[in-house]
Amino acid sequence: xxxxxxxxxxxxxxxxxxxxxxxxxxxxxxFFWQKSLSISFLxxxxxxxxxHCLFVYWFFFRETTKNQTKMTALYxxxxxxxxxxxxxxxxxxxxxxxxxxxxxxxxxxxxxILNNFIPFILSSRK
Numbered sequence: 001x002x003x004x005x006x007x008x009x010x011x012x013x014x015x016x017x018x019x020x021x022x023x024x025x026x027x028x029x030x031f032f033w034q035k036s037l038s039i040s041f042l043x044x045x046x047x048x049x050x051x052h053c054l055f056v057y058w059f060f061f062r063e064t065t066k067n068q069t070k071m072t073a074l075y076x077x078x079x080x081x082x083x084x085x086x087x088x089x090x091x092x093x094x095x096x097x098x099x100x101x102x103x104x105x106x107x108x109x110x111x112x113i114l115n116n117f118i119p120f121i122l123s124s125r126k
Contacts (some may be wrong), residue, residue: 009060009061011119011122011123015122022118026110040101040103043107044108044110045107046111047092047107050088055078058077059073059077
């Protein structure tokens with residue numbers, strides 16, 4: 001394995017751990033602020049965070065015996081990420097009876113922002 005890919009793996013592992021800590025903190029703050037919105041907010045956070053974790057696993061940590069290029073893994077990982085995101089959003093709206101759409105999408109957008117900015121911030125601190 002090349003040194004660049006190994007550093008990228010470690011970088012994304014650290015960023016996922018940092019983002020998970022932020023998500024827990026935000027979910028706890030929302031729970032103590034307004035319990036009725038916390039389930040919707042947490043579902044929104046997780047609807048973005050879990051597919052991102054799946055993508056990082058698919059691209060960096062999955063070992064395959066097939067001769068795949070990194071670009072193929074990238075496109076398949078992104079496709080799986082979008083599919084899981086859509087399924088999680090649909091499941092949230094279908095199975096949670098009293099969902100707050102605003103709180104859900106606020107959590108979703110916050111998680112999207114964290115997905116993009118935490119790796120950037122961690123790489124600029126080196």
